[in-house]
Amino acid sequence: MIEDSKFYHNLYGFEINNDAYYLKLPVKRTINYHFVIKSCSMRENTYEGLIINGKFMRLTQIDIVDVELNGNGGNKITNGNFISLSNVTVANSHSTGLTLRGSFVIIDNGLRFRKNTGVVGGGIAINDTSRLILTSSAYLEFIDNHASYKGGGIYVDESTGSSIKLNVPNIPLTLINNSAGLVGDDMYGYYRSKDDYQFHLTNPSISSTGNAKDICFCDRHSIAMYENCLVFERDQQIYPGQTLKFYVALYGYDYFASLTPTDGIVNVYNDSSSWQLLNQTYIVNNCSLIEYTPKLVHTKHRSHILLKSLIDVIGFYYTANECPIGFSIDSLQGVCTCSQSVSSENVTCDIVDQSIKHNGLLWIGIYDTKQNDPIACIVNEDCLLYCSPNPVTFQLNDTDTQCVDNRGQRMCGSCRERYSLLMGSNKCGHCHNNYMLIAWIVLFAVMGVLLVVLLIALNLTVSVGTLNGLLFYANIIKLYEPVFSKKRALPVLSQVISWINLDF
DSSP: OEESOEEESSSEEEEESSSOTTTTOOOOTTOOOEEEEESOEEESOSSEEEEEEOTTOTTOEEEEEEEEEESOSOOEEESOSEEEEEEEEEESOSSOSEEEESOEEEEOSEEEEESOEEEEOSSEEEETTOEEEEOTTOEEEEESOEEEEEOSSEEEOGGGTOEEEESSSOEEEEEESOEESSBOSSEESOOOOTTSOOEEESSOOOOEEOSOOEEEEOOTTSOOOGGGOBSOOOOEEEOTTOOEEEEEEEEEEOTTSOEEEEOEEEEEESOTTTOOEEEEEEEOSSOEEEEEOOSSOOBTOEEEEEEEOSSOEEEEEEEEOOOOTTEEEOTTTOSEEEOTTTOOTTOEEETTTTEEEEOSSEEEEESSSOTTOTTOOEEEEEOOSSBOSSOEEEBTTBGGGGBSTTEESGGGOEEOTTEEEOTTSSOEEEOOOSTHHHHHHHHHHHHHHHHHHHHHHTTOOTTTOHHHHHHHHHHHHHHTHHHHOSSSOOTTHHHHHHHHTTOO
């Protein structure tokens, strides 16, 4: 018996294992011992306050009575078969209040958890086939515990068969103000079964969930509730190399055995005949996006995709169509890339958004106005005058992106819709329909009179020839301005030329 002892401010507080290092106890692997730890306090120990490893002491009984575990890094019980806790308080632990691994632990009286923190399980984490057994005199309290991931108060690892077993019904369970970073503020991984005894919840309003049991399609604009699940997902149409996108949600059982949102892994399989795993995606506890890009697909073939959680399976169909205009299938990669008519140096194609990119001074587009015609002619020519000198990314249904000065159409040869060519210029301007137009007309009328007076005063008549030559060279320079200066307009000179051409 260890009684009325204190273990403060050590790396490890009190430890029992087959070596019994700290107490130098002559524990042998084949000997049956009975330990009683009573009225002890273990505080502010860096790593663990209480450590029990019964790997080689399967028949050893350990009773922990009236013990306080406060401010330790954590407390662990591993591989113990006969361990009982009675009137134990676990508080202010930094790495889960109490962790059970491969152990059977009996609660004979009160077990209280307050203000403990952890990652998976703030108060208690029951892992690796462990079982927490509660007798008729037991009661549990979890107050102000926090887990940064899941299970703020209680975490039970369902996947390993870990559980909580009640020997009698209506054992008191208090869950108050516990929290988790993602799911299961009060409890994760435990739900009441019709075949088992139930807790008496002193605070019935609790937050809980568990491992993913169900999966369904969902609307990302709706709240993730099981009642909002979509019955089916419509067929998707893609091009080889494009990504399938669909929204799903996972649901696990809360304490009351109702399906509530949870997190988990979604596995993507090709079909039910071969169950070939194609992709795995972790999603959180809401309507989440799953993306998968099929490889080496057969065009015009309806394929089946399956999505599976731990238990449930859903599926949908998709069809890979032939590559669109400007793209062709790459037999090695199985994706749509630049077709022969589009492909050239410094030209790249991306089937994901059906975009084409080049370095500028080039125009690529469809000659035939029937853009859905698979035999439409593709134009791929240098364009020095009206095309952008900078890298551009565009789609074949919007080739005007390659043009500058509000120009568009084939080879940027005309103005875009609702634009018109400015007088004496190769630029296109927006045609405004407002009262400012009247003011501009009046201004140009006055300037026209002044221009005539200027021509007479300077004797710039047609017969002299100076005016014709000046206008001719001004227009030549203005027309080839993009060639002379590819990055920007000619400073000062450009403005003078514009005025000579009456381009105000």
